[in-house]
Amino acid sequence: MNANVPVKVKAVSASVGVSQAMVSVFLRDVRVAFRQKQDLLNPLLFFTMVVTLFPLGVSPEVAFLKQSGAGILWVAALLSVLLSLDHLFRHDFDDGTLEQLMLQPQPLFLLVLAKTLAHWILTGLPLVLLTPVLGLMLHLDGNSVATLCLTLLIGTPVLSLIGSIGAALTLGLRSAGVLLSLLIIPLYIPVLIFGTGTVAAAAEGAQVSGYLALMGAFLVLALTLAPFASAAALRISLSNS
Amino acid sequence: MWQFFHKLGSPKWFFGIANRFMPWLLAGGLILLVAGLVWGLAFAPKDYLQGNSYRIIFIHVPSAFLAQSIYIMMASAAVVTLVWRMKLADVFVKSVAPVGLLFTFLALFTGAVWGKPTWGTWWVWDARLTSMLILLFLYGGVIALDRSINDEKSAARAVAVLVLVGVVNIPIIKYSVNWWNTLHQPATFKLTEKPAMAMEMWVPLLLSVLGLYLLFGWLACLRMKTEILVRERRTRWVKELVLAGRK
Numbered sequence: 001m002n003a004n005v006p007v008k009v010k011a012v013s014a015s016v017g018v019s020q021a022m023v024s025v026f027l028r029d030v031r032v033a034f035r036q037k038q039d040l041l042n043p044l045l046f047f048t049m050v051v052t053l054f055p056l057g058v059s060p061e062v063a064f065l066k067q068s069g070a071g072i073l074w075v076a077a078l079l080s081v082l083l084s085l086d087h088l089f090r091h092d093f094d095d096g097t098l099e100q101l102m103l104q105p106q107p108l109f110l111l112v113l114a115k116t117l118a119h120w121i122l123t124g125l126p127l128v129l130l131t132p133v134l135g136l137m138l139h140l141d142g143n144s145v146a147t148l149c150l151t152l153l154i155g156t157p158v159l160s161l162i163g164s165i166g167a168a169l170t171l172g173l174r175s176a177g178v179l180l181s182l183l184i185i186p187l188y189i190p191v192l193i194f195g196t197g198t199v200a201a202a203a204e205g206a207q208v209s210g211y212l213a214l215m216g217a218f219l220v221l222a223l224t225l226a227p228f229a230s231a232a233a234l235r236i237s238l239s240n241s
Numbered sequence: 242m243w244q245f246f247h248k249l250g251s252p253k254w255f256f257g258i259a260n261r262f263m264p265w266l267l268a269g270g271l272i273l274l275v276a277g278l279v280w281g282l283a284f285a286p287k288d289y290l291q292g293n294s295y296r297i298i299f300i301h302v303p304s305a306f307l308a309q310s311i312y313i314m315m316a317s318a319a320v321v322t323l324v325w326r327m328k329l330a331d332v333f334v335k336s337v338a339p340v341g342l343l344f345t346f347l348a349l350f351t352g353a354v355w356g357k358p359t360w361g362t363w364w365v366w367d368a369r370l371t372s373m374l375i376l377l378f379l380y381g382g383v384i385a386l387d388r389s390i391n392d393e394k395s396a397a398r399a400v401a402v403l404v405l406v407g408v409v410n411i412p413i414i415k416y417s418v419n420w421w422n423t424l425h426q427p428a429t430f431k432l433t434e435k436p437a438m439a440m441e442m443w444v445p446l447l448l449s450v451l452g453l454y455l456l457f458g459w460l461a462c463l464r465m466k467t468e469i470l471v472r473e474r475r476t477r478w479v480k481e482l483v484l485a486g487r488k
Contacts, residue, residue, distance in 0.1 A: 182382050186407075
């Protein structure tokens with residue numbers, strides 16, 4: 001009886017390779033998201049609304065908006081990603097999918113990575129695509145908008161990856177949303193500083209390749225470390241419930 | 242060595258050891274801190290530039306020291322929690338996190354009090370001030386997560402993961418905040434390059450730093466003992482201890 005078990009496990013893992021499992025987790029998340037289109041739209045609406053608050057609340061003057069537009073867009077993007085993180089594991093946690101994922105023979109951190117990538121494609125990337133429009137509304141010039149989009153393109157995956165740790169840690173807790181923000185915002189600070197710093201440097205006509213390389217380093221670091229931490233956090237959260 | 246290591250896992254053993262060390266920690270800490278403070282506040286010479294207001298460093302510097310080293314201690318304990326599942330390690334993390342928060346706040350507060358007469362403002366977005374503020378947020382996050390999870394074991398392990406993620410991030414945050422500050426405003430005052438300190442100021446400062454470390458040790462033992470009593474309340478040795486204390 002016992003002798004059969006390893007053979008069985010081997011057979012399963014041989015039939016579905018790691019990359020194939022990652023692709024199917026990724027595609028499943030995308031498919032599920034497109035069936036609930038409102039969830040896809042919400043972060044974008046939130047992003048636009050937060051950006052609207054600044055000219056209304058601080059000053060609609062062109063000089064102010066030109067100077068702080070990049071910062072406003074970065075903060076708004078950061079907040080929208082934060083808002084959407086709750087969905088990353090919540091539904092799968094509620095309906096038991098997450099437990100099935102943990103039982104798979106493939107390493108959990110790779111499946112988590114696939115889920116996080118899907119989350120970025122569904123929230124981070126649309127934010128980047130919306131940025132040029134809002135950038136024009138904040139009177140940013142073409143060069144700044146291009147740099148801003150580039151920094152957001154590198155920075156938003158980092159936000160999703162770091163955020164996945166917080167989402168995994170707060171899974172199934174009461175008032176998880178607020179707690180998630182408390183845990184994650186301090187960790188987002190470096191990305192924000194370099195994201196806006198790059199745009200400021202570009203506006204002054206400085207070389208930005210060094211800054212972009214540093215942001216790329218953040219991305220690589222987050223890609224290699226964050227999935228392990230969130231997989232560990234998921235195991236803890238699921239053993240808790 | 243290994244026997245000592247195994248004993249560390251036993252709350253009961255720790256309870257006995259803590260009882261033996263605590264009076265020494267308290268007495269040593271109080272003597273050193275009082276000596277350092279009295280010397281520093283009353284007898285050390287005036288600073289030629291700042292006058293008497295510099296004397297707050299005898300509280301400010303020890304608090305800032307502890308604020309940072311408590312986080313490092315918590316991170317080391319977090320590794321022990323995750324790797325060896327040692328009960329005492331997570332008791333330590335849980336007990337000292339509020340103390341760390343307190344010292345971080347104290348460092349920021351005394352810094353603000355010192356900043357008003359010296360810089361003419363309560364707060365500047367200086368790199369060091371900002372990274373201390375972020376450290377305060379990290380402590381806040383750790384405490385908030387710990388309080389939100391009801392199950393003791395999961396709380397301990399979740400907090401350990403968070404503390405470790407934080408400790409990986411601290412150098413990155415520190416570096417980026419430094420970079421941010423030099424980018425946006427050239428440093429008007431450098432906190433990092435202190436003028437060479439006179440011996441009469443340096444010795445009392447050293448005394449108060451050591452004293453506060455010892456007092457922290459005492460406070461940590463006290464808080465850990467309380468936490469252990471709460472956690473082990475159903476065990477026989479705690480019941481016997483409480484009954485013996487009642488007589």
